[in-house]
Amino acid sequence: MGNPTRDHDSGVHAATVRPAGSVEHDGGTLRTAPRPAVAAPPAPLRRRVPDRCRQLLRSHFRSPGRPRLWFELLLTAVGYTGYTLVRNAVPEIRARAESNARDIWRLEEFLHIAYERSFNHAVDSVSWLITAMNYDYATLHFVMTIAVLVWLFRFQPGRYPAARLALFVTTALALVGYYFYPLAPPRLMDRAGFVDTVAEHHTWGSMASGDMANVSNQFAAMPSMHIGWSLWCGLTLAFLARRRWVRLLGLLYPVTTLMVIVASANHFFMDAIAGALCTGAGIAVSRLVYGRWVYAFPRDGAERPVLSGRPTPRPARSRVALTR
Numbered sequence: 001m002g003n004p005t006r007d008h009d010s011g012v013h014a015a016t017v018r019p020a021g022s023v024e025h026d027g028g029t030l031r032t033a034p035r036p037a038v039a040a041p042p043a044p045l046r047r048r049v050p051d052r053c054r055q056l057l058r059s060h061f062r063s064p065g066r067p068r069l070w071f072e073l074l075l076t077a078v079g080y081t082g083y084t085l086v087r088n089a090v091p092e093i094r095a096r097a098e099s100n101a102r103d104i105w106r107l108e109e110f111l112h113i114a115y116e117r118s119f120n121h122a123v124d125s126v127s128w129l130i131t132a133m134n135y136d137y138a139t140l141h142f143v144m145t146i147a148v149l150v151w152l153f154r155f156q157p158g159r160y161p162a163a164r165l166a167l168f169v170t171t172a173l174a175l176v177g178y179y180f181y182p183l184a185p186p187r188l189m190d191r192a193g194f195v196d197t198v199a200e201h202h203t204w205g206s207m208a209s210g211d212m213a214n215v216s217n218q219f220a221a222m223p224s225m226h227i228g229w230s231l232w233c234g235l236t237l238a239f240l241a242r243r244r245w246v247r248l249l250g251l252l253y254p255v256t257t258l259m260v261i262v263a264s265a266n267h268f269f270m271d272a273i274a275g276a277l278c279t280g281a282g283i284a285v286s287r288l289v290y291g292r293w294v295y296a297f298p299r300d301g302a303e304r305p306v307l308s309g310r311p312t313p314r315p316a317r318s319r320v321a322l323t324r
Helices: 045-062 069-089 094-111 116-124 127-155 160-180 197-201 210-215 225-240 244-263 269-290
Strands: 004-007 012-017 023-026 029-032
Touching: 094 269, 116 127, 116 197, 116 244, 127 160, 127 197, 127 225, 127 244, 160 225, 160 269, 225 244, 225 269, 244 269
Parallel strands: none
Antiparallel strands: 004 012, 023 029
16 A cells, blocks of 8 residues: 555645555655565465475484384384395305305405304313303394393383484395305305304204204305394493493493304304494494484483573582581
8 A cells, every 4th residue: 555645735635545666756755655565375285295294304313202112013023024034035055155155264364363163163162151152142142132122112212213223224234245145154164174063062052053944044144143233232231321230241242242153153253344334334324314323312302402502501409508
């Protein structure tokens, strides 16, 4: 709407309205009539929905929040089923797997780390020790990983999603290795002198030894997921556990797992190195996705309020001075 002007002939105000944006004279000065404010039209629905999704994703990756039990159980079941199917679907090309094993053995000899056979024979001479290691190889690999996942879900819910993603990426990388690089474990190498400790001591120790070999792929050895998962468990406990002795056990767990897989002649040292690299890659991918390290999230999944771009410091506990 424009502004009303004065009628100089009649001396009264006329109801003349000038259009918005027009120019009028006021004592020799040119003035532009103000334009009315027009409300911006609402964004189309097809634009608002992606914006809302992006906001939700940014909010989730900044602070994933508490995980849902039903979703985690479903995801774990689907993930483990897929892991088992893919691992056992790898073609069992024995000639290629044994050739790869000989290549690994020559590489370790070149690097002066080919001590698996000596360690295998030394531990095999102690019956109670190798029997315990056989059962360790068969059970602790799964029990410990599941226990740490449950502990994270129950007591560290804010850190669970990022840690779970790191574990899943670690496992996915291992499946790629199983499929494209079949590898015979040391105990299956012809004329290499390794002892299959499960068959020797009649213990139920390895999914790829004895009767269990018929339902499991024997050449899925590179990388070692015993090392990959145990390193993930060990780092999780070392960074997040409150008790010092639990943190220490977490650091020792991948070390003892390395001794078990070598003593039982199920893996080379190079398998263990590849498993550790998979864990490192899983943690790095989680860092890229969530924008911070796996163990840097708030424990309960709730962020502290932010003021001027910085987290609000927690109030200091007041101390009451005691005077006599």
